[in-house]
Amino acid sequence: MVPVFWFLILLSISVSAQTGRTYNIKNYGAIGDGKTLESPAINKAIEAASANGGGTILIPAGNYLSLSIRLKSNICLNFEQGATLIAAAPSKSLGWYDEPEPNVWGDSLAYQDFGHSHWHNSLIWGENLENVSITGFGLINGTNILRGGGDRRTKMTAADSARYKKMMATDSTRAKMATLSMVGQANKTIALKNCRNVTIRDISILMGGHFAYLLTAVDNLTLDNLKIDTNRDGIDIDCCNNVRVTNCSINAPWDDGLCLKASYALGYARPCQNITINNCYLSGFDRGTMLNGTYLKKTDQLNVPDRGSVCGRIKLGTESNGDFKNITISNCVFENSRGIALESVDGSNLEDITITNITMRDVNSSPIFMRLGSRMRGPKEVQIGHIRRINISNIVVYNADSSYCSLIAGIPGHEIEDIKLNNISIWYHGGGTKEQANIVVPENETKYPDPQMFGVLPAYGFFVRHAKNVEMSNVEVHILSDDVRPAIVLDDVRGVNFINLKAQHAPNIPIFLLKNVENFSTRLCLDIPDNNIKRAEIKKL
DSSP states (O other), X not given: OOOHHHHHHHHXXXXXXXXXXXXXXXXXXXXXXXXXXXXXXXXXXXXXXHHTTOEEEEEOSEEEEESOEEOOTTEEEEEXXXXXXXXXXXXXXXBOOOOOOOOTTXXXXXXXXGGGGOOSSEEEEEESOEEEEEEESOEEEOTTSOSSSSSSOOOOOHHHHHTXXXXXXXXXXXXXXXXXXXXXXXXXXXXXXXXXXXXXESOEEEOOBTEEEEEEEXXXXXXXXXXXXXXXXXXXXXXXXXXXXXXXXXXXXXXXXXXXXXXSTTSSOOOEEEEXXXXXXXXXXXXXXXXXXXXXXXSTTTSOTTTTSOOOOEXXXXXXSSOEEEEEEEEEEEEEEOOXXXXXXXXXXXXXXXXXXXXXXXEOSOSEEEEEOOOOOSOTTOOOOEEEXXXXXXXXXXXXXXXXXXXXXXXXXXXXXXXXEEXXXXXXXXXXXXXXXXXXXXXXXXXXXOGGGGOSOSOSSEEEEEEEEEEEEEEEEEESSOXXXXXXXXXXXXXXXXXXXXXXXXXXXXXXXXXXXXXXXXESOXXXXXXXXXXXXXXXX
């Protein structure tokens, strides 16, 4: 006879086993031969686990062809070493991905584009979930996932089209067109909306489509040791709170590597805040060559669809309806990519940001780019936002394109403010001409924000316009070949201090060009005496 004490212990272990059960997808019909459609088996395992309160869905070693996988709360999707999930090419014989759900805010003419506005048309998706994880050292191959919202049009039967009539009735004309082009297709690898307590760790993604990860309104989010080698965005963190991104390697030559956004896809402005990004690698090598270890610069460098140069950067903004607050970025490496971009163009307040300990090599666009604009893609009553209280320190950049120097650019009447740059060393290509030194830079207040929007700039180091309370200390800018532009151009700047600046410059070429500048000072700067200038309409130093 078992004593009551031991009986209670055994009962406790049994209950624990039931609530922490592992569900091997092979027990639900999966084969792993790379030919059989496995998503029905995977979804059966998820449903079984969910019915029992949750558990781990084990994807063992093998190749698993899949359409949409629907996550549930309290589920861990765990990839065993050697497991590959392959996004299937949809067809009448194989089946279709889940349809993009209706979203009245998904009209690309008014707010964000189609890709940001739908989640169900994905390889793996979940909505209104909690306590979810995706883990393991497997690979997701998304080669058959679309890069956009209308890259290919699937031929649908009358019966297929009928499924979308209800959705079509609620969407605008532009959204209808985008949705029709997406019927049966997926354009995201992993998409989560309105979730909390989410952990994604150790997974690799090859060719993730429009978004390898689209994470919208996901709170208490941990992303760790992810490897992404993709054909558009790597990770988009949209309207999320309390996020930790660590130890991720992202190669994204055709779009942004790691992007924080605050879109209007939810139907209201929600902030992206309380976020740390640490120990990450960003690059723009040819697609697939990070994961295979070759790091090539042959194909994608010459045929880049995103504004003429490889991307792969960290960016805050573009989609900027909600605020960006309380964010740190540290200990990251950029290679063969664009730099860091901070952008508010749709009314957001981008503030209290710290960026430190960054190295960049072979940068093809501005190493540091801050843009406050007035695109205002959102509700009409929203006012122009702010960029303020930004600290950037301990940055080393080598071989940066001088056509697009570091930029801090507000717009007339709306200044970027309270900016501190410290311990920064940048080596630019050089090569600027006298004609380029005389370029008048357009405002382009309403345009899509990117350094290329202004064209070649009249400074090789920093161009600062419509800003106030800017401090640069221990900053060095160098040129690798002759350049006859000033190192720094200041235009409509109030309250700017330079301490221990070192700026390489050609003979008889000024370090500074001041235009409509107030309260300018220099201290301990090489080749420049200490200055206190109350006002300068036009001045060269």
